[in-house]
Amino acid sequence: MAVDLAQVLDPAHSALLVMECQEGIIGKSANLGALAEAVNRHGIVGKIAQLIAVARQAAVPIFYLTASRRTDQGGSTANCLLLALGRKSPPLVLGSPQQAVVAELSPQPNDYVLARHHGLTPFHATELDQILRNLGVRTVVATGVSVNIGITGLTLEAVNAGYQVVLPRDAVTGTPDTYVDAVFENTLRLLATVSDSNAVRTAWQSAAEKK
Numbered sequence: 001m002a003v004d005l006a007q008v009l010d011p012a013h014s015a016l017l018v019m020e021c022q023e024g025i026i027g028k029s030a031n032l033g034a035l036a037e038a039v040n041r042h043g044i045v046g047k048i049a050q051l052i053a054v055a056r057q058a059a060v061p062i063f064y065l066t067a068s069r070r071t072d073q074g075g076s077t078a079n080c081l082l083l084a085l086g087r088k089s090p091p092l093v094l095g096s097p098q099q100a101v102v103a104e105l106s107p108q109p110n111d112y113v114l115a116r117h118h119g120l121t122p123f124h125a126t127e128l129d130q131i132l133r134n135l136g137v138r139t140v141v142a143t144g145v146s147v148n149i150g151i152t153g154l155t156l157e158a159v160n161a162g163y164q165v166v167l168p169r170d171a172v173t174g175t176p177d178t179y180v181d182a183v184f185e186n187t188l189r190l191l192a193t194v195s196d197s198n199a200v201r202t203a204w205q206s207a208a209e210k211k
Contacts, residue, residue, distance in 0.1 A: 003193045008139050008164055009203040011058040015137045016051060019065045019122070019144030019151060019172075021105050024090070024098030026145060034175045035146055045104050047171040047197045048143045052105060058204040061135055064107050065122040065144075065154075068094045068115040077118065120149055123157035132163070139164040141200055142192070147174030147183050155191050165192035168200050 008014070023029055026045070030036035039045060055062050069091035092099040094115055107113050116125040123129050132140070140163050142154055151172050158165045167188060174180045184194060 005166070005193070005195060005199055006203045006206065008166065008193065009141070009200060009207075010139075011060045011204055011207045013136055014139040014141060014166075015061045015063055015132055015135065016055045017063045017065055017122070017140050017142045017144075017154065018048060018052070018101070018105060019142060019154060020067055020146075021045065021048065021064070021102050021144045022066055022092065022098070023100050023102055024092050025067070027102050029098060035173075038173045038175050038177070039145065042170070042173050044143075044145075044171060044173050045102060047168065049104055051141070051143060051168065051171060051197050051200060054201045054204045054208075056108070058208040060204060061137070062107070062111045063128065063131075064101050064105075064111060064113045065126070065128065066092075066099065066101065066113065066115045068092050068099055068117055070094075070117065121153035121157055123154065123161060129161055137163070139166060141166045141168065143168060143171040145173060147172055147180045147188070149174075152183060152187065155188060159191050166200065167192045167194050168197040169194055171197045 026036045026039045052062055071091060071093055090098060101107055112131060114122065114126040114128055116122060119125040140158050142151055142165060145151065151174070155165050155167065169184065188194060
């Protein structure tokens with residue numbers, strides 16, 4: 001299906017989502033070493049930083065979607081292997097250095113920072129959907145990690161909720177690279193418009209210049 005990216009990415013009706021770009025997940029102290037290594041190798045943080053800068057210029061709302069836990073793990077559960085493994089690492093306590101967004105992508109006062117204390121995806125356990133609707137958003141640009149679970153789950157939920165999803169291929173990653181390629185080829189391209197960060201920036205920059 002051919003998509004007019006400029007129309008789909010109308011700043012008045014789009015939002016930039018930054019998924020789990022946190023110190024304890026992709027930073028220098030990350031518990032998920034292979035994922036942090038993939039983020040660094042592919043230059044994901046730099047690509048997202050560029051998107052954030054242009055989004056702010058174009059008045060596109062930016063959402064930081066973070067994972068958080070209580071020190072006693074209260075309110076969360078370990079009902080799958082991934083969440084059980086997460087309990088073996090220091091919890092991402094709200095307000096802690098581990099839970100914080102990596103410094104290169106630090107939120108600004110006008111951005112939205114939504115933390116979830118349970119589950120694996122942001123539409124499931126936060127106010128994300130309602131806030132997007134209140135802002136008149138119809139298209140979400142998903143960035144961050146990981147293609148293995150979080151980005152794929154976010155995309156499915158967004159499509160189910162009626163949003164159009166744009167995935168800048170160079171602003172998301174997972175592990176290993178061969179698996180990420182397979183997920184894009186066999187799943188994500190069927191659900192989202194797969195593009196790149198340069199094309200998204202160009203669309204937003206053009207819109208901002210026309211104002």
